[in-house]
Amino acid sequence: MQGTIDGFGYGMVTPLVGYVMACLGSALGLRCTVRSLASGRARKPGWLALGAASIGCGIWTMHFIAMLGFRVSETAISYDGPLTFLSLLVAVLVVGAGVFTVGYRGARPVPLLTAGLFTGLGVAGMHYLGMAAMRMNGSLTYAPGVVALSVLIAVVAATAALWAAVSVRGLLASLGASVIMGIAVTGMHYTGMAAVGVRVAHDAHAAVGDGSSALDVLPLLVGPLIFLVLAAAVVMLDPMLIMGDDEPAGRPGRRLDIGDIRVSLNADNNWGVTGAAQSRER
Template sequence: MGHLDHAAYGWLTPVLSYAMACIGAALGLRCTVQALAAPTARSRRNWLLTAASATGTGIWTMHFIAMLGFSVSGTEIRYDIPRTVLSLVVAMAVAGAGVFALGHLRARGPALLVAGLATGLGVAAMHYIGMSAVRLHGSIAYDLPAVALSVLIAVATATAALWAALTIRSPLAVTFAALVMGAAVTSMHYTGMAAVSVTVMPSSEALAGATATQFVFPLTVGLGSYLFLTSAFVALTPTAAERAATVSAQRLTRAPGAV
């Protein structure tokens, strides 16, 4: 049985992974709120697409930053590139299903349940597809009760975060919801990793796939840059209330007798 280390670099990878999860969640929630207040169908669609990409990217980046700190004694670790990319696509697709359900279903209660379920399952699907990309000298097994718990955590906390963001739309509420969703993604990851056990089978054969520094790290940096650029764009975009205030001010200045 190989010894598993989930924080080979100390607190660096857990803290960074949580931060990226929060940034992705904050962007996704902010874009979803913008979509719900969008004046046109096209604008709503664009905001929801941005929300899906930001949420999916944040989830994926969190997972693989955390995986940079994952090591197993007695074996090297490689990553299957197609499956790693598939995990990113799945994260974005399922996050997209969640935010589009939230943005288009008329009944808020069912929409919230569908969105929370889709987002939570998306987090779990991304995690376990990403884990299936791991290549090492040995075999990986999972404790099924811990796996089920990790999925339950993801769904429950994602639903709670979406509810908070949509019920109380203040910046403080969105920030709080992002912290909760970031915690959901991170706790789901480490709960899922607690379910892992590895039986090492020493071998001199070269492992297929890429190392974390060859593929995962550069892709993570690229996606992290995308999140920061998107953050700047969203921060500079006025909210519906700000747009309404601007229009009202313009009308007042154009009104007859205005100074």
């Protein structure tokens, strides 16, 4: 028997809240990656890891907030805890692989496309792994063509996100990119959900409205939500990002020559004084 699916059990609340979380994770990830480009070798991995975890948690949180509104009228839904947690690890690890690739190799075509393909397939894998964690009195079916479209959207979105992470400069530009990334992530999720059908077992007898999975999903969301809040605090309190000094390290510094004294400001905002024979600002 074919189940009756409602993907918007709470109206537009879950799509909008999920979208906001995707934007938040994307914005934090972009800013952390930008910060890594202006950091020394010792601190760069830490910023990249924080950015990857932020994007991964944002995507995963978006998925399961959206799933709060997913119901099947003929059966209740629950989630397998270990498999659900595994989907979170997959999201963070595949995004991390992509972020570290572009963080160290830049946005050259081959590294970017390779990282985007791997990350996009991983994000799609996270989505369908999270779907596989659902437990109900029935089984899921998928429309192959729509699944392929959702995977394509994930790959394009991941590639665009990784490009933006190392190419976008300035707070407003990063926020604009995160809004677009949030749309792409949310679009990928609901495209994937459009491919879903449920074949309910003949002995299913749950009453209409009993399909809510909120009590199973909400505890799983607490950890990633706390992490995103802490990551936001780290980003907001970082002096360089507050000042908007987000250009990568190694950019030409300013230099002021006064008589025999040369004063220079390097990429790390450290002043140096050396001898000089010029008396003009360069």
